[in-house]
Amino acid sequence: MTSSSRKQSAPAGTWTSPISAAVVAAGAAPLSQVMLDGLDVCWLAGRASEAGRTTLLRQRGGQVEELTPAPFNVRTRVHEYGGGACLVKNRTAWFSHYADNRIYRVENGAEPVPVTSGGERRYADFTLDGQRQRLIVVREDHSTGAAYPVNTICAIGFDGFETVLVIGADFYAAPRMSPDGRHLAWLSWNHPRMPWQGTELWLADIAADGTLVNGRLVAGGENESITQPEWSPGGVLHFVSDRSGWWNLYHFADGVVRPLCERAAEFGGPHWTFGGSLYGFRSDDEIVCTYIQDGVSRLARLSTRDGKLQEIANPYQEIRELRVNGDTAVLLGGAPTIALELARFDLANGTREVLARSIEQLPDSGYLSVPQSISYPTSGGMTYAFYYPPQNADFEPLPGEKPPLMVIGHGGPTGMASSTLKLATQFWTSRGIAVLDVNYRGSTGFGRAYRDALRGQWGVIDVEDCVAGARYLAEQGLVDPERLVIRGGSAGGLTTLNALTFHDVFKAGASYYGVSDLKGLDADSHKFESHYNEYLIAPQPEADRLYAQRSPINHTDKLRRPMIFFQGLDDKVVPPQQSETMVDALRARGVPVAYITLEGEGHGFRKPESVVRTLEAELYFYLRVFGIPLPAGLAPVEIENLPA
Structure with a gap:
């Protein structure tokens, strides 16, 4: 970098910069929806050179493979903003194809096979019900002729047969099944509220025939926003609520909702898109989470036994997504001199590996302004x-x-x-x-x-x-x-x-x-x-x-x-x-x-x-x-x- 004493004085606005409009236009490849499937890391990546389509990638054994070749575009328009357009479990992937709204299945690197018939039904936020050979999804049906589409939680058999499980609310999100396959939790809300104003967390039992029974309201209401319900490995329901004035973590056990870590910090965010994740379980005793404090994201371990929060050293000031499986955590993170990137952390030894970058070649740091909060x-x-x-x-x-x-x-x-x-x-x-x-x-x-x-x-x-x-x-x-x-x-x-x-x-x-x-x-x-x-x-x-x-x-x-x-x-x-x-x-x-x-x-x-x-x-x-x-x-x- 040129020393300050040798810099050229020139009017503001006229400085020559390597960050041209063309460099900006080439820009960042979108990265989103990070997933862990055993030791495999999967994510969505935008392809500007292919008309902006989004593709599903998987890293296995150090090699990255594309699961959804062109022309497949992994995207959904549920709520128009989409998100939650795919799921990878046990080396099988399901995804929504933007062009026809159909759900497709990909197994062992084979060609995608359609599961649903497509048309005017859209799908998002997939959960696997392996015991019953089906997916549980949020469905948005535009075929009814009504002024607005009908939103439901729906089961879709591997044969494509669809069964509505929950109906009646204006909106649904985050169907999440317990590890033993016996319970389903989900979020719902109604007009005129937006989900960051007020949502409800529901829980039901799954009957022998796959229908839901004994549905009950766990938490939430008109003035409480709940996001990201998740089950611990041992089957305890967790979620994020802003009942305290901040989106904090809670769990529901023995019929009682209890806070895990009361803090003036945000452990969740507004539900504009499906499939977001800002915490996950390393074990029943430890949650790995990210939270925002003073406008900056932190990464931490949270003990479910005593609520103690211990920060995990990392270079990021923004963390958009986080997934955890045992000693592995993957996240999308960025900082003032780091464009958004996908990183994997080994929680046992503290090492970090960058798997993908939204921008491969960054300008020299001498041309980068570091912001002041x-x-x-x-x-x-x-x-x-x-x-x-x-x-x-x-x-x-x-x-x-x-x-x-x-x-x-x-x-x-x-x-x-x-x-x-x-x-x-x-x-x-x-x-x-x-x-x-x-x-x-x-x-x-x-x-x-x-x-x-x-x-x-x-x-x-x-x-x-x-x-x-x-x-x-x-x-x-x-x-x-x-x-x-x-x-x-x-x-x-x-x-x-x-x-x-x-x-x-x-x-x-x-x-x-x-x-x-x-x-x-x-x-x-x-x-x-x-x-x-x-x-x-x-x-x-x-x-x-x-x-x-x-x-x-x-x-x-x-x-x-x-x-x-x-x-x-x-x-x-x-x-x-x-x-x-x-x-x-x-x-x-x-x-x-x-x-x-x-x-x-x-x-x-x-x-x-x-x-x-x-x-x-x-x-x-x-x-x-x-x-x-x-x-x-x-x-x-x-x-x-x-x-x-």
Whole structure:
């Protein structure tokens, strides 16, 4: 790395960086759904070069084999967000194929064989009932002709015959069978709640004919969120509940629910997708778990006898998934200088082996900004964020220059910004632009009260927290108050648009398929989120008044800052009309505006050429707006109403 004394001074935004838009577009291979089958490690990996399909891989004896060759795409659309699309047990794999919704079986490396007939039924969250030669799954049936699909827990015989086991609730998740095959636990919840608001944990006996009897409610309710029910090797039911205000571990024994480790930390997360796992059993006496404290993941051993928690040394600050079998633990983890990777731990001797990386070749560390975890005051107390200062091995700011700041509001909006290495963030910091990634009120990872602070306040306090973060850094003298920008996509796009519409802190912004019309978003929602706005904003009829107040599409007269909009023309979640209305309003009022549309893209951009185009266009836009010299080779963008 070049020493600081030999760095070249140059205006922020113009620094040459090896982290090009093309490098970002080549990006990270998605890794998900880690599984252990004896000593075999299995996981899902995205294949960008194969139209983005997801494939199932297995490592056995040091060799990695693909169980689902092209064109199979291991993915499900239950709840639209999917997850839990496969299961591997006893060297047999079952998976959902995205193209036809059928479940397929793969044995001993042979070709996948269909089990179900497909059509309008979708399946997720598989559990093996080996004694009865069947799978137990969550089924979502779109063939009934009803306004919304019917969700059930269903048994599917190895011959494909389907039997509904549980019906009546709006949603189901996590069917989990006891080790002796005699009991089944599962989660359910009903509208208008989302699963991080309130779920119920049920338990039933499995009768001789395979049906369920003696169903009883174990825990949960309208204001208690339960996730990840699991059985210990000895047959004790465990789960994660936020009844204390934090997602902590509990067990259910002798008819009584007891906490295992009461702590102001999150041992679980919101159920957006199926199949998640953040703890597992090394034995009846020891759980290996991960939990989030102060925005950072920890890995630990938990004694089920006395509740003592002992940290396990590891290099990760974010752990997304964790599976345990005896002395083996596998996880997906990342850190500020580690892109998401799959690692195996030997719990007996403490060794770690990396099995797969989302990015094989990382830039030199001299070009990577290591974020600082910060908190700052807002109207609700304190808000949390990761601050990334500019970093480049070859460049430094001009004398006396303070960097521009880009504020990012995550989507969700119950998501969580993490410090795991993301090339899309380093694209900006390596060019001299600071980044603030905000965990505004409503984010996961900081307890129930922090998450529930967003209730009825979406479009208000998330915006306030982003504005307060920009002001805080400017007041600390870390960034240039005259060059503050904000960007966001989808729900984060609403945060961006409202920050620019109702506040005067930011000087420019970028909306990626951002929500500008809450009423329109409500009308287009699918079953899983069809009542979510009742929580985020208000139930009807009050909602309509607040929709009008908080939808920037109704207040374009207040939007005076330059903006660039990016919109997929095939977007069904936030249709192009929402962006076009905002663009037309700015154009008519003489505000600088640019509009980039992308053929063949929907809600979220997948094509590498789209990623390159949007990143370079956004950079060009900011440089022009702030009068920063343009580097050679940057493709021009038409910016209307911007003086030459």
